Amino acid sequence: MRPIFDQKTVKNKCEEIQPKFEQLLGGSNVTSVHSKCQQFSCDEGHFTLSVPSLVLSPSSTDQVSAIVRLCNENRVPLVPRGTGTGLEGGAIPVAGGVVLEFSGMNNVLEVNEVDFDCTVQPGVSRLALNQRLRDSGLFFSVDPGADASVCGMVATSASGTTSLKYGTMKQNVKNLEVVLATGRILHTKGAGRRPWKSSAGYNLTELFIGSEGTLGVITEATVNLHPRPLAVGAVVCGFERLDDAVESVVQLRQMGLSLARLEFLDKAQMQNCIDYSKLDDMLPLPTIFLEFHCQTEEDVQGQIKLAEEICISNSSSNFNSSSSHDEIQKLWKARHNAYYATLANRPGAKGFTTDVCVPLSKLVQVLKETEVRLGQLGLNGAIVGHVGEGNFHCIIPTFEDNREEHTAVMQFSDWLVQTALAVGGTCTGEHGIGLGKKRYMADEFGSVGLDVMKLMKTSLDPNNILNPGKIFE
């Protein structure tokens, strides 16, 4: 692949072609003012900032196409950016150049209630979309926590707490409009197509899901919607032993229950949550949180009963359930505030978050080793995760200027990835590769896999202008 760009050359090139962008978009949609560009220099992770030379605000796919064409002709790197809520540096313009921001393309273009789908522009966030859908009886299910843009979630292959029932982004995209490096406009399933399934040709949609802006700029996404559940139930259940909590998780999965969420908080995380949210009725034990999505209240009660039997047979210490909206919110309070509760433990610290995903059969072993390792390194980390899928995060509050601690965190993160890889897992369940996980690509995929990916990249972006420096070393 073409080597990373020389920042000085890129800067000069940007100055040179800025008038062309202004002509194309109007002056107010092009900025080179440093203080403004600085806002697009980071994401929510822990990476070094990198300020772009230009921030462009297109208002149509045709404008995006013209921008990409210009960048390609002039060998100027270009980074598409959603809400900037990523954690692995995927949206940081490490080579400088142009950042595309999509506040001018924030329309929900179509909602097809009968077909359970809708089409959005890249400026639409998931909460904005669900707000728009509130009267339809449908919802967009993928919930990564942050109010990410839907197209950004496509680019990251995001998931979150509801994937167990409704799938990750990979299972929820019907069609994409993508501007290629040449400026050509691709519809991955053909323009305007929205069949529920198809066996026609290669799966181009999936090629762009998780491609992190390195293969094209996503300018429209047609995504699946789901019927809102008519009855919801929740369970919070603590266990003395981590093994019992995880064994319950496995058995709950095996029962094929209508589980929308199956989350885990370790002892440390629960203690942080209890302190932070003053949850006097909860115990600092390894705890699982369940949410059932059903059609009837009877069904919810049936599912809760089955879950209770499983948890009790695995020596649960306390089992709390509810099917009332307010009660459920209260039960889930600990889970919702997990990140902030752990940060509050060390005021002023920033959070470092890991993201491995391992086969369910290896989860107990990896979780236990993780707790031990955190202790050995003197790190004040806590574990929270989508354990129904084998995906968990360690949240570690850390002071960036503490070199020793920073080294320990990096050492821990590296150890955890290697541990996950050794048991058949992945370095990233849902945050993407970005900058943070590039070094593990060869270990995870081997040289053949990496070569095939690079072949895709060089075929579609021979000049390496699309988000260079990401995914591959």
Add this chain to the structure above:
Amino acid sequence: MRPIFDQKTVKNKCEEIQPKFEQLLGGSNVTSVHSKCQQFSCDEGHFTLSVPSLVLSPSSTDQVSAIVRLCNENRVPLVPRGTGTGLEGGAIPVAGGVVLEFSGMNNVLEVNEVDFDCTVQPGVSRLALNQRLRDSGLFFSVDPGADASVCGMVATSASGTTSLKYGTMKQNVKNLEVVLATGRILHTKGAGRRPWKSSAGYNLTELFIGSEGTLGVITEATVNLHPRPLAVGAVVCGFERLDDAVESVVQLRQMGLSLARLEFLDKAQMQNCIDYSKLDDMLPLPTIFLEFHCQTEEDVQGQIKLAEEICISNSSSNFNSSSSHDEIQKLWKARHNAYYATLANRPGAKGFTTDVCVPLSKLVQVLKETEVRLGQLGLNGAIVGHVGEGNFHCIIPTFEDNREEHTAVMQFSDWLVQTALAVGGTCTGEHGIGLGKKRYMADEFGSVGLDVMKLMKTSLDPNNILNPGKIFE
């Protein structure tokens, strides 16, 4: 792309390198006997036969790798073949050359019950796999009707009657081992990896799903398993009007019920089934068949009750339900025998099957037009489909030597594809492109989409040795 091969040149080349294959595989695993090769000249569709020069029976991935390497070096076309149950000619060796058959690679390599997955070689059929799983409480869900090989189903992007709840092949593959045109062995998710989800790198797994042997030879598939439902219920319900049947389908989907199957048979199909299977208690009406997969009998009853309310509110004529195994089999008899019932209408005829998939909102319109069109062309066709997904088949019994009828069938098939494409659908919901749908690729995807697919093909198989003549004109 490299043009299709000259059959004579290919034949000579095969004769020349046959000794090398014999050395590699042993003489008994290489055949050039015409009568044996003839068995690999067709699938279950209506296409012209094409006999390969050689049929090879490898017993390991390394052997497959050596074979592909030899074919690539000698520019000999190569077609991997599962059970040959395809309908669009995907496995027909139109350029002659080598067919790979996998009876020597028919092991279930691994079953991971806790992780809900298993790994199979390309000679394992879906029924053989489910037989192996019978004591595990788990099952492999994708059910296209025929006893296809699992890896063949990956290559075709198959689905069938249970995709509504459990997904198509696209949602059920965790990892693939693929021999590339160079002979290199790719693991699409990295060797031995089985996480439930991952956001690492490009989705190579999905690139090979539905690639119909044109990008590589699948030598192992790691697929998802699902817990067997503990309670099952079925409904068969007839309607005077097709509109009411389809409106019920939409409403059933909107309720978010635990529907594993949602099938439709039109009036003509029901009449054929009643005649064929002597179903005196059923009526020749547009009819929907439902199957619920639940955990408890109460849940089944609750779902049936909700379904009944919906069907009655849409003027259903008769509503029959059951949750007993034998009763369910009886209810589903009509659906199971649909294909043979329609063929029995015209003894000696072969079945021609269409496969469009349209957005649910367009289904009534397209189904009605289809019935009219069949009548106009004097075709004795019947409709059966996975309507919960907008996918339906017309089964048309036809005599191949009746030129006029053949023309009418082709005219109808073409009209139906164009109609589906015009409403945002696809030419193939689950049978693949193969030979039969190649001509629609440009209409379905447009020139940019087709160009990107061709770029993938030429990147991975520059000599076009892998199943040439398929997918692309």
